[in-house]
Amino acid sequence: MAANPSTGEPPGRGTAVRRWWRVGVGEKGLFLAAAVIVLGLVVLPLCALLVQAFMPHLFNVPASLGVSLSGIKSLLADPYALTAGVNSLVLAAATAVLASALGALTAYLLQMTDIPGKRLLWGFVWLLLIAPSFLLAQGWEILLDPGGLTHALLGGILTRVLLSPAGVMVVLALKLFPYSTLAVASAMDGLGQDVVHAARLSGAGPGVVWRRVLLPLILPALMAGGLIVFAEVLSDFGIAATLAQTANFPLATFSIYTSLEQFPVNFSQAAAASLMLVAAVTLAQVFQRYMSGRRAYTTRWGGNRALAPISLGRRRGPIFAGALLFMLIAFGVPAGTTLIASFLPSGAGGFAPHAQLTLANYRAAFAVSYGAGAFGRSLEYGLVAASLGMAATLIISLAWRRTSNWLTLMLQIFLTSAIAVPGIVLGAGYIFLWNAPGFRGLGAYGTPVVLALAYMAGGLPYAVRVVSGSIAQIPGGAVNAARMSGARLLEQMRFIIVPMLKETWLRVWLMLFAGVLFELPVSQLLYPPGSPTLAVSIVHQFNGQQFGLGAALTVMSTAAAGSAALGVSALIQRAGRRRRPSRPAPASDLTSEGVQAS
Amino acid sequence: MNLVVRDLSCQYGTVPALRGVSLDVRSGEIVVLLGPSGSGKTTLLSLVAGLLTPSGGEIRVGDEVLSRPDFVRAPEDRHIGFVFQDFALWPHMTVEQTVEFPLKMGKTPRAMRRRRVEDVLKLVHLDGLGARYPHELSGGQRQRVAIARALAPRPQLVLLDEPMSNLDARLREQMRGELQDVLRHEGVTALYVTHDRLEALALADRLAIVDDGRLVQVGTPKTVYDAPASVFAAGFIGPAAMLPVEVLGSADGGGVRARLGNGVPVTGPGLPFRHGHTRGTWIIRPERLRVVQPGSAPSAEVVLPAVVRSSIYAGSHWQLELGVLSGSCAVTAYHSDPIARGDTVQLAVDAARTWIIPEEDPRRHPFTVLNGAAGTELADAPA
Ligand SMILES: Nc1ncnc2c1ncn2[C@@H]1O[C@H](COP(=O)(O)OP(=O)(O)OP(=O)(O)O)[C@@H](O)[C@H]1O
Numbered sequence A: 001m002a003a004n005p006s007t008g009e010p011p012g013r014g015t016a017v018r019r020w021w022r023v024g025v026g027e028k029g030l031f032l033a034a035a036v037i038v039l040g041l042v043v044l045p046l047c048a049l050l051v052q053a054f055m056p057h058l059f060n061v062p063a064s065l066g067v068s069l070s071g072i073k074s075l076l077a078d079p080y081a082l083t084a085g086v087n088s089l090v091l092a093a094a095t096a097v098l099a100s101a102l103g104a105l106t107a108y109l110l111q112m113t114d115i116p117g118k119r120l121l122w123g124f125v126w127l128l129l130i131a132p133s134f135l136l137a138q139g140w141e142i143l144l145d146p147g148g149l150t151h152a153l154l155g156g157i158l159t160r161v162l163l164s165p166a167g168v169m170v171v172l173a174l175k176l177f178p179y180s181t182l183a184v185a186s187a188m189d190g191l192g193q194d195v196v197h198a199a200r201l202s203g204a205g206p207g208v209v210w211r212r213v214l215l216p217l218i219l220p221a222l223m224a225g226g227l228i229v230f231a232e233v234l235s236d237f238g239i240a241a242t243l244a245q246t247a248n249f250p251l252a253t254f255s256i257y258t259s260l261e262q263f264p265v266n267f268s269q270a271a272a273a274s275l276m277l278v279a280a281v282t283l284a285q286v287f288q289r290y291m292s293g294r295r296a297y298t299t300r301w302g303g304n305r306a307l308a309p310i311s312l313g314r315r316r317g318p319i320f321a322g323a324l325l326f327m328l329i330a331f332g333v334p335a336g337t338t339l340i341a342s343f344l345p346s347g348a349g350g351f352a353p354h355a356q357l358t359l360a361n362y363r364a365a366f367a368v369s370y371g372a373g374a375f376g377r378s379l380e381y382g383l384v385a386a387s388l389g390m391a392a393t394l395i396i397s398l399a400w401r402r403t404s405n406w407l408t409l410m411l412q413i414f415l416t417s418a419i420a421v422p423g424i425v426l427g428a429g430y431i432f433l434w435n436a437p438g439f440r441g442l443g444a445y446g447t448p449v450v451l452a453l454a455y456m457a458g459g460l461p462y463a464v465r466v467v468s469g470s471i472a473q474i475p476g477g478a479v480n481a482a483r484m485s486g487a488r489l490l491e492q493m494r495f496i497i498v499p500m501l502k503e504t505w506l507r508v509w510l511m512l513f514a515g516v517l518f519e520l521p522v523s524q525l526l527y528p529p530g531s532p533t534l535a536v537s538i539v540h541q542f543n544g545q546q547f548g549l550g551a552a553l554t555v556m557s558t559a560a561a562g563s564a565a566l567g568v569s570a571l572i573q574r575a576g577r578r579r580r581p582s583r584p585a586p587a588s589d590l591t592s593e594g595v596q597a598s
Numbered sequence B: 001m002n003l004v005v006r007d008l009s010c011q012y013g014t015v016p017a018l019r020g021v022s023l024d025v026r027s028g029e030i031v032v033l034l035g036p037s038g039s040g041k042t043t044l045l046s047l048v049a050g051l052l053t054p055s056g057g058e059i060r061v062g063d064e065v066l067s068r069p070d071f072v073r074a075p076e077d078r079h080i081g082f083v084f085q086d087f088a089l090w091p092h093m094t095v096e097q098t099v100e101f102p103l104k105m106g107k108t109p110r111a112m113r114r115r116r117v118e119d120v121l122k123l124v125h126l127d128g129l130g131a132r133y134p135h136e137l138s139g140g141q142r143q144r145v146a147i148a149r150a151l152a153p154r155p156q157l158v159l160l161d162e163p164m165s166n167l168d169a170r171l172r173e174q175m176r177g178e179l180q181d182v183l184r185h186e187g188v189t190a191l192y193v194t195h196d197r198l199e200a201l202a203l204a205d206r207l208a209i210v211d212d213g214r215l216v217q218v219g220t221p222k223t224v225y226d227a228p229a230s231v232f233a234a235g236f237i238g239p240a241a242m243l244p245v246e247v248l249g250s251a252d253g254g255g256v257r258a259r260l261g262n263g264v265p266v267t268g269p270g271l272p273f274r275h276g277h278t279r280g281t282w283i284i285r286p287e288r289l290r291v292v293q294p295g296s297a298p299s300a301e302v303v304l305p306a307v308v309r310s311s312i313y314a315g316s317h318w319q320l321e322l323g324v325l326s327g328s329c330a331v332t333a334y335h336s337d338p339i340a341r342g343d344t345v346q347l348a349v350d351a352a353r354t355w356i357i358p359e360e361d362p363r364r365h366p367f368t369v370l371n372g373a374a375g376t377e378l379a380d381a382p383a
């Protein structure tokens, strides 16, 4: 039927407006804002780096578009960079093996046996997972203080053991094995009793069940966990810049850092090294996804009933004691030495015999130019970058929920893969971008602004992943119902989306805040001259043998992060209490109501 | 306010979901969209609501254009109430806050908001439950909240997308009456989607039958039931036997003259006969069929021999499935007693209250399936 002529105003077919703008100006603005944020914060810096690797003269004064492999060539000709690269790969492989063994063992004990104190042991696993690697490494380094008790007792043995490639590997493995524990434990969690029963009924003894049934089901998870560790070692800067450097064991991330700190900078070589690193990490992550994907599929076998825990019998006590001792070494030693050293006279350091406990280090932390200022600054950076990052995350997640076209898809893929970019490479990208013609003139390089932007960029990929996941769980009806009630974009955010996901916001904010507070590689590259951040300052104190001062700063910042965490969890609890069901509601009811499972 | 939909079409990618729909809903009228799953009912509602963008056509409410090829008004500016199939309540808002929300968005002053929320909650029998969260309500109460939210700002139009489908059968029956009262009380114009034909017949001022993205027929429930515009509409609105006939011409007093396959002549009302029509379908509702003793039927009625295939107990009656025309067609009839399977009976048809649709080829429609589906529905509702 044709348009009714009696209604006046014939449909004007001339104006061809793209459909997605038509639904309202708000959509368009949101979409553009999201694109600008992702492009500016993440895409451009990394592209600047990519371009530098292959067009070394693009940013020269007479710019040249010439493509050359000179960056890669000079990288391969640089013995220091080459050694660092090989060291990193070997270290990553060895650490992955050791961490997998530790992870498999802890996962087995925690998931499949009746070991006591599971909550306590899991607590240690999580503490290790979130602890920044450079803090753990420095906890270990305190033991090496020549004026300390351990040095007096063990002489140089500990120094020789710890300050070696093997020592670096052990410290890394003790920090990273929880990744393997988590992967393997979740695979074991997926094993059902029926798998074992079926094998037993077919006449297999316990040994055969393990070898032929359970191990093959767990193996993919073990591999995936190992690959995560591998990628983490390659991207790690915290230990590369502290323990490994003290041990004269150059690693890839640190060599990128030094190449950017020397003068004149060979930008194209640094860019090439960064690209190689990103490629290696990405490869490991892609492979890990593949392994995890297969695992998810395989472990569907097994029935609904979980495996009955294996009884440890009379060995329960001793095994628990062993596991606890292990955790105490992995977390307790670095944490304990740091705490104690913070109360011991600076300079004596370590477990000095007959030393008096003192607060001098804390007083000094507020007095020294590299101390108090750094602490306050990092708190500010944390508050600002976490809050702005949260807002950016909200904009991006919302825009991507609303509109999907080729540009959002591209940006989505880019941001997802940016998770594989080590901090040091992101920082390098920021140096390249903000020194590029056009950006250099803005005069932002070397100011807190660029550092704050880089902090936001570093947290963005994780934050967007978490928040998009939660937003996807808001049923479309909830937002549509708000629109039908007359709520505009901002009102939909303010009254529906933000309050519905209150807990997610708080968690993500905390994650971003703590991430900034302890961030090392980006800070190290980008802090404004004379205004170091907390992590930079802590590393500086340790490198200057000011163990007490460094430890005091560490304790202070950990306390700050801890109280932020407590505050946030109190807020979450309060939010949860208000709408807790007064009578039990069936799970299916809750999902149809759209209560997000968080 | 009246709703005008002109030549509306919509596609998902390249798949057309709506192909040129035109519909008028008068002010204060309840029009029910009835159609099978995937026919485009939700799509039509979403287009009117503005949650989807049409690929062609026009939508107006009153004098206001909501959507034209070069212009689409955002859903938040349409002042239309929407009751979602899953209610779409907000888990973090109480009943009061939920119902108040559209008024708040509409910048209604606080005192007026309070009063209106109170009134609407009373109207849907939720007074006293204002402080509850959705998870503290029963399914029926949640549905009332959804209705209250849609009605609170006195929208010019209310859209309801299968609002009863999440309720159990008894609650649905109760809510049907209540909902009609509420809609009438508010005097709103409503477009109501369902695929429950009993709900449709009970609620509708007019019915719009949708099939495959098109409107097949729009009319009062009685018109659609007694004088369906197509074999599809006939089958969808209720159980019916559909017997193939040879169409002979129009009857003297209007109506159609036809002949069954076994040579028995049939004359009855139907769609207008046009030159060239040769085939047709004879639509017989079960209540127009009676099992009679041989020779006892009035001469005005057509008598068909039929073989009983099954007798199903339906509470108030027995539902007989029979084969007629040498078993080539299935027929449903109601009877006070069961009849043994395999017995041959005489069926009298009140031909003046049947319907003949010329030309349509009945083989295109799997009417036995339609019959079966309708039959099961009838079993739990007294005819
Ligand atoms: N998002 C979508 N993408 C692609 N096709 C869709 C989408 N939504 C609906 N369709 C298709 O459009 C057609 C009409 O769908 P619609 O939801 O309007 O049906 P409906 O009549 O409401 O069905 P039901 O009674 O099952 O709710 C269907 O064929 C459906 O498969």
Ligand SMILES: [Mg+2]
Binding pocket: B041, B042, B043
């Ligand atoms: Mg639908």
